[in-house]
Amino acid sequence: MLLQATNITKRYGVTEILHGINLQVLERDRIGLVGVNGAGKSTLLQILAQELSYDEGQIYKAKETTIGYLAQNSGLQSELTIWEEMLNVFTSLLDAERELRSMEQEIAALAEHHDDDKAYEELLERYARKQDWFKDNGGYEIETRIRSVLHGMGFGSFPPDTLISTLSGGQRTRLALARILLQAPDLLMLDEPTNHLDIETLTWLEDYLRNYSGALLIVSHDRYFLDRLVTAIVEIERHQSKRYTGNYTRYIALKAAEYESQMKMYEKQQDEIARMETFIQRNIVRASTTKRAQSRRKALEKMDIMERPTGDLKRASFSFEAEYMTGKDVLQVDGLSYSFADDKHPLFRNVSFYLRRGETVALIGPNGIGKSTLLKILTGDLKASSGSLVWGSKVKIGYYDQEQTHLNATNTVLEEVWSAFPHMEEARIRTVLGNFLFSGDDVQKRIAALSGGEKARVALAKLMLQKANVLILDEPTNHLDLFSKEVLESALLDYDGTLLFISHDRYFLNKMAERIVELHPGGAHHFLGNYDDYLAKLQELAELADENATSQTPNPAPADDSSSGADAAAAKNGAATFEAEKQAKREERMRQRRLEQLEQSIAELEEQIAAIEAELTLPEVYQDYTAVQERQLLIDERKLQLTAAYEEWETLAEA
Structure with missing residues (x-):
């Protein structure tokens, strides 16, 4: 477990913003934090990042856990160049590299004089250990990582010596996001990271975060982004939090089903209460039935009365109308x-x-x-x-x-x-x-x-x-x-x-x-x-361009009349062969794409199963029989999907 927040409450004066918020983040979690504007999502991230105090509750973070937090529209303020600022992320590795260069000079000097074999051996061992640490921590990939992230975030065409102070506000915000991606903390908390990104950059960011080795906690109003990325949704509504397993679309379906179920239970109880009250009113004055009426009254008094489900918060309501129609x-x-x-x-x-x-x-x-x-x-x-x-x-x-x-x-x-x-x-x-x-x-x-x-x-x-x-x-x-x-x-x-x-x-x-x-x-x-x-x-245009590029053949030399019939037949056979090859290539590309999709689905399903199984260990879940049943049904459903995905993958892989 990377982070756990329990019963977090935050007030500004007498106004309560958050009440009894519970949140648990495990390794590799992908959590979307949603709610209406003003619900307290950004406030919660600031509290978890220890940038804001809270009034009640507890936050546990493992000592070794590193947390990275990027606030909404927080542009990078720096007098450095783009390249210098990105290199600053890797200070410890750059220090280690300088130490390695220094040790190499010492090794060369000792090797030349041959006057202290023991010191030479010890230095070689220290050098080997330092080099292993440098390699294991990505020391040889620093420039590659920086160039990759800068390119993905839209800075590929920028000279590395561009001063950050000359960038626009939106560019500095993107650069701040690039910097925190390079830091690669165990838990990455992002507040509206997709704001002001174009579609190409958005797509790159999604793919990068899908393969991110740490956990993610993201505030976003981008439904497409949430659907592709997260495996759990935490909703903040009416100052409180509730967790749903699945992406945004799944969350909407679960919430609607939950409200419908609660409303049915509420209405059923209200009908039962009405029947009991009617029975009491009719029978309390009759000597022959007064005991039964009194018994019903006691049962009614002891009944745990459900509150009416609150449903959705009030939403804006409007429509657009045209005063008159245009021409065609x-x-x-x-x-x-x-x-x-x-x-x-x-x-x-x-x-x-x-x-x-x-x-x-x-x-x-x-x-x-x-x-x-x-x-x-x-x-x-x-x-x-x-x-x-x-x-x-x-x-x-x-x-x-x-x-x-x-x-x-x-x-x-x-x-x-x-x-x-x-x-x-x-x-x-x-x-x-x-x-x-x-x-x-x-x-x-x-x-x-x-x-x-x-x-x-x-x-x-x-x-x-x-x-x-x-x-x-x-x-x-x-x-x-x-x-x-x-x-x-x-x-x-x-x-x-x-x-x-x-x-x-x-x-x-x-x-x-x-x-x-x-x-x-x-x-x-x-x-x-x-x-x-x-x-x-x-995608279709790209495939056609690829086919055209690979199918270019030299023009045949002009044929004489005597061979025209044979050439025509050969050309016909060649065309048929070419079309068959094109079809085979197309089918192979489709097979490879489907294999990639299945591998992604398998990984996501395994993550979802692990996440749901982890939920079963939470007190608020295992103490609630209904919640346990719901999770078990979800696990069974995901395992069936996982089995089907594995079977299809094996069939395609052997083809």
């Missing part, structure tokens, strides 16, 4: 380019795409490619360097800016919305804000004092009231918690207008996108379908 052709973009005034090289060029009424289109691409700039050109906030764009008839645009620059920091929440819709009654404005979880005195908060999630809700409230028939959204899920994202998705899925959006949220992309436009410096690529369809198409 909504937007046509042709050859669009954009360059900054002081830069000869365009940010992007030759971008062309279209929008039709009712479509939902996602715009994707790496950070810095110009996606947000393109949206601002479409909304008229910026002017293109070249190219054309034509909006269709009866278009009314609603624009969501991820930076919230259209919000006035000095306004209150009520003033911000009311100033945009001055002819609307105050009662109507307050009702709308209530649907976005601003009630009572909340509407008098200044915009400047709001959290990122609260600002996002104000912007969405204004967007809803516009009744636009074309929505242009720049990272609409940023700053929203998991539950608010689901509400936004539902509202957009029911929207009758046209939607163009930028997002790095792959779960959101999968659920929303009908078509994807991928922006690159030379233009745009177009893909039908959602994010998974896009990945499948990229």
